Amino acid sequence: MMEPKLIAIIPHYNHSDKIGDVISQLHKLNLPVLVVDDGSSEQHKQALASLSEKDNLHIHYCPQNQGKGERRHEAGGDST
Numbered sequence: 001m002m003e004p005k006l007i008a009i010i011p012h013y014n015h016s017d018k019i020g021d022v023i024s025q026l027h028k029l030n031l032p033v034l035v036v037d038d039g040s041s042e043q044h045k046q047a048l049a050s051l052s053e054k055d056n057l058h059i060h061y062c063p064q065n066q067g068k069g070e071r072r073h074e075a076g077g078d079s080t
Contacts, residue, residue, distance in 0.1 A: 006031060006032075007031065007032045007033070007034055008026045008031045008032070008033045008034070009034050009036060010022060010023075010033065010034070010035045010036070011036050011038060012035050012036065012037045012038060012040060012044075012048065013037070013038040013039065013040055013044075013065055014040045014041055014044045015044070016040070016043075016044040016047035016048055016051075017047075019035065019048070019051070020051055023035075023051060023057060027056070032056075032058070033056075033057050033058065034058045034059075034060065035048060035057060035058070035059045035060070036059075036060045036062065037059060037060065037061045037062060038062050038065050038066060038067070039062055039063060039064040039065035039066070045061065
């Protein structure tokens with residue numbers, strides 16, 4: 001029987017000031033983390049990029065904001 005795989009998928013839109021704490025807590029649980037950026041500003045994209053360099057974080061960048069529901073759906077395809 002195959003063991004289920006879990007991944008934390010976090011929709012993100014211009015909240016780089018808070019997401020670092022969330023990612024840290026998820027890493028304490030040994031969960032891989034995928035952040036789906038929903039068209040954030042360049043400032044927030046740069047902050048995410050700096051987090052990914054030190055936190056073993058995967059980021060999927062989307063060109064424009066379409067809402068977290070759409071991004072969760074899209075991320076599901078990326079995580080398989």
